[in-house]
Amino acid sequence: MTDAHAAVERIYREEYGRVVASLVRRFGDIDIAEEAAGEALLVALERWPADGVPPNPGGWLTTTAGNCAIDRIRRESHRHAKHQAALMLEDDTPHEPTGIVEDDRLRLIFTCCHPALAPEARVALTLRLLGGLTVPEIAQAFLVPETTMAQRITRAKKKIAAAKIPYRVPAAEDLTARLGGVLAVVYLVFNEGYLASSGQHSIREDLTGEAIRLGRILRDLMPEQPEVAGLLALMLLTEARRPSRVDDRGELVPLRDQDRGGWDRALVAEGHDLVRECLVRGRPGPYQLLAAINAVHTDAPDASATDWEQIATLYDQLYAVAPSPVVALNRAVAVAELDGPEVALAEVDRLDLTTYHAWHATRADLLRRLGRSDEARAAYDAAIETSGNTAERAYLARRRGSLAP
Amino acid sequence: MPQYMLSVHHGAGDDALPTDQAVIEKMFADVGAFNERAQAAGIWVFAGGLEPIETATTVDNRGAEAIVTDGPFAESKEWLGGFWIFELPDLDAALTWAADGSKACGGRVEVRPFQSE
Numbered sequence: 001m002t003d004a005h006a007a008v009e010r011i012y013r014e015e016y017g018r019v020v021a022s023l024v025r026r027f028g029d030i031d032i033a034e035e036a037a038g039e040a041l042l043v044a045l046e047r048w049p050a051d052g053v054p055p056n057p058g059g060w061l062t063t064t065a066g067n068c069a070i071d072r073i074r075r076e077s078h079r080h081a082k083h084q085a086a087l088m089l090e091d092d093t094p095h096e097p098t099g100i101v102e103d104d105r106l107r108l109i110f111t112c113c114h115p116a117l118a119p120e121a122r123v124a125l126t127l128r129l130l131g132g133l134t135v136p137e138i139a140q141a142f143l144v145p146e147t148t149m150a151q152r153i154t155r156a157k158k159k160i161a162a163a164k165i166p167y168r169v170p171a172a173e174d175l176t177a178r179l180g181g182v183l184a185v186v187y188l189v190f191n192e193g194y195l196a197s198s199g200q201h202s203i204r205e206d207l208t209g210e211a212i213r214l215g216r217i218l219r220d221l222m223p224e225q226p227e228v229a230g231l232l233a234l235m236l237l238t239e240a241r242r243p244s245r246v247d248d249r250g251e252l253v254p255l256r257d258q259d260r261g262g263w264d265r266a267l268v269a270e271g272h273d274l275v276r277e278c279l280v281r282g283r284p285g286p287y288q289l290l291a292a293i294n295a296v297h298t299d300a301p302d303a304s305a306t307d308w309e310q311i312a313t314l315y316d317q318l319y320a321v322a323p324s325p326v327v328a329l330n331r332a333v334a335v336a337e338l339d340g341p342e343v344a345l346a347e348v349d350r351l352d353l354t355t356y357h358a359w360h361a362t363r364a365d366l367l368r369r370l371g372r373s374d375e376a377r378a379a380y381d382a383a384i385e386t387s388g389n390t391a392e393r394a395y396l397a398r399r400r401g402s403l404a405p
Numbered sequence: 406m407p408q409y410m411l412s413v414h415h416g417a418g419d420d421a422l423p424t425d426q427a428v429i430e431k432m433f434a435d436v437g438a439f440n441e442r443a444q445a446a447g448i449w450v451f452a453g454g455l456e457p458i459e460t461a462t463t464v465d466n467r468g469a470e471a472i473v474t475d476g477p478f479a480e481s482k483e484w485l486g487g488f489w490i491f492e493l494p495d496l497d498a499a500l501t502w503a504a505d506g507s508k509a510c511g512g513r514v515e516v517r518p519f520q521s522e
Contacts, residue, residue, distance in 0.1 A: 116496055163518045164407050166495040 004049035012041050015058040016132030017217070021104035022062050024111075024167060027069055030129070030157050036069035037061070043068075105130060106221045107167050109214075113182040114165045121156035122185050128153055130217070131210050141192065141204050179222075183231050183287060186214045190235050194242070195389060208239055226281045230288030233274035237294035240267035252395040256303035268298045289318040308337040325351040329359055341369040357386035361396060373403045406492045408450055408519040409499040413512040416483035423511065435509040443491060443502065454487035486512065490519075 016037060023033035040061045054060040112125040124142075127133045133141075139149035159165065170178040193207030215232040222228045244262035247253050275295040278288040293314045300306040315331035328351055336344035345366040353359035364379035380400035387393050415422055423429055443449045461477045477484065489506060493499050496516070503514040 114496075116500065162521075163499075163516075164495040166497050170497075 002049070005045060007053070008044050008048050009041075011053065011057050012044060012061065013132040015061055017105050017108070017130040018058050019061045019065055020129050020132075021108040023065055023069060024108060025104050026066060027073075028167075030160065032069050032073070033065075034129075035072065036065040039068040039072075040065035103221050105217060106169050109182055109218070110169055110178060111160060111165055111167050113178075113185045114160075115178075115181055116163065116165060117156050117159065118152075119185075119188075121152050122181070123188055124149060124153050125156050126185050126214070127189065127210065130214060133210070141207055143204075179225060179227065182218070183227060186211050186218065187231060187235075187287075189214070190238075194238060208235070208242070211235060212239060226278050226283045227285040227287050229274045230278055230285060230291045233271045233278070233291035234287050234294060236267045236274070237271035237291060237298050240264040240271065240298065246391045250391055250394060251398065252389070252391040254395070255297060258303075260302060263298065271295065271298070284317060284321070286318060286322045289314055289321070293318075306337070308334045312338060325353050326356070326358075329353060329356075329362060333362060336366060336369075341366040345370065354382075355386060357383050357388075357392070360386060361392075364396070364399070368399070368403060371404070373405065376400075376403055406494060407521060408490055408492050409496075410488055410490050410515075410517050410519065411499065411503050411506055412488040412515045412517070413486045413506075413510055414483045414515060415486040415512060422486070428511075432509070432511055439506055439509040440489075442505075443489065448491040448493055448502070450490040450492055452487070452489040455485060458484040 019037050019040070020030075020033045023036055024030055027033060027036075043064050044057075044061065048054075109126060109130055112129055113122045117125070120142075124138055127138050127141075128135065135150050135153060136146050138153075139146040142149065169175070189207050190211035193205050193209070193211065212232070212235050215228075215235055218225075218228045219232050240263050241255070241258060243264065244258040244260070245253055253259075271291065272295055275288070275291050278284070278291070284292075293311055296307050296310050296314070312331060312334040315327060315334060319327045319331065329348060332344045332347040335347060345363070348359065348363055348366065351359065360379050360383035364376050364383055367373075367376035367379055377400060380396055380403075384393050384396045384400070387396065423432065440449075440452060443452075458477055463474045463476065463478045465472045465474070487510070489502075491499065491502060493502065496518070499516050499518075503516045507514040
C-alpha cells in the first residue's frame with residue numbers, strides 16, 4: 001500500500017463512525033449505510049491521492065456515500081421495494097427539549113449498545129460501526145473465528161431491523177441506566193486490550209486505544225455526564241501506567257514496584273484534570289470513584305508515599321454505590337497498608353471469591369507478609385491456576401519461588 | 406406501525422401458576438387494569454389467556470391423512486399461557502409495556518416482532 005493510500009485509510013477510519021451514523025439516520029438501514037461508506041472509500045482512494053484531501057473529509061465522505069447509496073437504491077429498486085421506501089424515509093425524531101446533544105454518532109452508540117442485544121454483539125457492533133474496525137480485526141481481537149464474528153454482527157443487525165430497535169438517544173429519564181450500558185461496553189473493550197498478554201497480540205492491545213477514542217467521542221458528545229468523564233479518566237490513568245506494567249522478561253510488575261518514571265505523564269495529567277472536574281461536580285459514580293483511586297496512586301511520587309487512607313475512603317464510597325466482593329477485596333489491600341496484613345486477611349477470608357485469581361493472589365501476598373509460607377504457597381498455586389494472563393502467572397510463580405521455607 | 410407479541414410462558418418452579426386464591430384475584434385485577442390501560446392508549450390489537458396445556462390437541466396433516474394426538478406438539482418444561490398483541494412504534498416501547506405486563510401477570514414476558522412483509 002502506498003503512503004497516500006494509507007493516509008486515506010487513516011482519515012476514513014477516523015471519520016467512519018460519523019459517516020455511517022449520518023447515513024443510518026438518512027436511510028434507516030445499517031447495511032445500506034455500511035455499503036455506501038465502503039463505496040465512498042473506493043472513490044476517495046481513487047481521487048484523493050491525485051486531487052488532494054478535501055478540506056472537510058468527513059463531509060466529503062458523507063456526501064459521496066449518500067450519493068452512492070441513492071444510486072444503488074435506484075439501481076436495485078425494482079428488486080427491493082423496501083429500499084425504495086428507505087429513499088423516502090424522513091427523520092421524524094422530535095427535537096429533544098432537554099438539551100441533549102444531537103449527534104448521529106450518539107444515536108448510533110445507543111442503538112449498538114441496546115440491552116436487547118447480546119453483550120458480545122454490543123461490543124462487536126460498536127467497534128464495527130463507531131470504531132470502523134473491520135470484521136477480521138474484531139474477530140482477531142476477541143480470539144474468535146472470523147465467520148463467528150461475522151455471524152454475530154449480522155444477527156445483531158437483523159434484530160435491530162426486525163425488532164425495530166430505535167435509533168435515538170434515550171429520553172432523559174432512561175438516560176442514566178442506558179448510558180451505564182454504553183460505558184460498560186467501552187470499558188469492556190478497554191479491559192480486553194489491557195488484560196491481553198504482551199507481545200503476540202498487538203491487535204488486542206490496540207483495543208485500549210480504541211476504547212479511549214470511543215471514550216473521548218462520548219466525552220465530546222456528553223460533556224455534562226460526570227460518569228463519562230470518570231470512565232475516560234479511569235482509562236487514561238490505567239493506560240498511562242502500561243509502559244511499566246510488564247518487564248523485559250514479560251513478567252507483570254505490581255503497582256508498588258513499577259518504575260514511575262516510565263509512566264506517560266501527559267495521560268496522567270489529562271486524567272487528573274478530569275478527576276478534578278468530577279470532584280467539583282460532586283455527583284460521584286463508580287467510574288469516577290475508580291478514576292479517583294487511580295489518581296491517588298498516580299499522584300504518589302513513589303509507592304511508599306501513597307495516601308492509603310484516601311484510597312480506603314474511596315473504596316468505602318465505591319462499596320456504598322456498587323457493593324461487590326471485588327470492591328471489598330481491593331479495599332482490603334488498602335487496609336493491609338493501614339492496619340497490617342492480619343486485619344486485611346480477616347476481611348479477605350470473609351469474601352466468597354474462590355474462583356477469582358486476584359482473591360488468591362491477594363491472600364498469597366498477605367500470608368507471605370505474615371510469614372505463613374505453607375499457606376502462602378498453596379494460595380499462590382491457586383492464583384496461578386485461576387489466572388489466564390501469562391505475565392501475571394510468571395510474576396506469581398517467581399513470588400512463590402522466593403517464599404521462605 | 407410494527408406489531409409485537411408479548412407472550413407469557415409458564416412452567417415448573419419459578420414459572421408455576423399461583424394457587425393461592427388471594428394471589429390469583431390480585432393477578433386478575435392487575436391484568437385487567439393493564440389491559441384497560443393498553444386499550445385506552447390505542448395500542449391494543451388482541452390478547453388472550455389460554456386454558457392449561459393439558460387441554461392441547463395436536464394435528465399433523467403433513468402426510469397422507471390428518472393424525473390427531475392428545476397433548477402439545479412437544480413435551481416441554483414451559484408452555485404458552487397467554488399473550489398480548491400490541492401495535493407500537495419500536496422495541497423500546499414494547500419493552501416498556503412488557504415490563505408492566507410482567508409485573509401485572511407475575512410471569513416472564515417474551516417480546517417478539519411480527520414479520521412486517
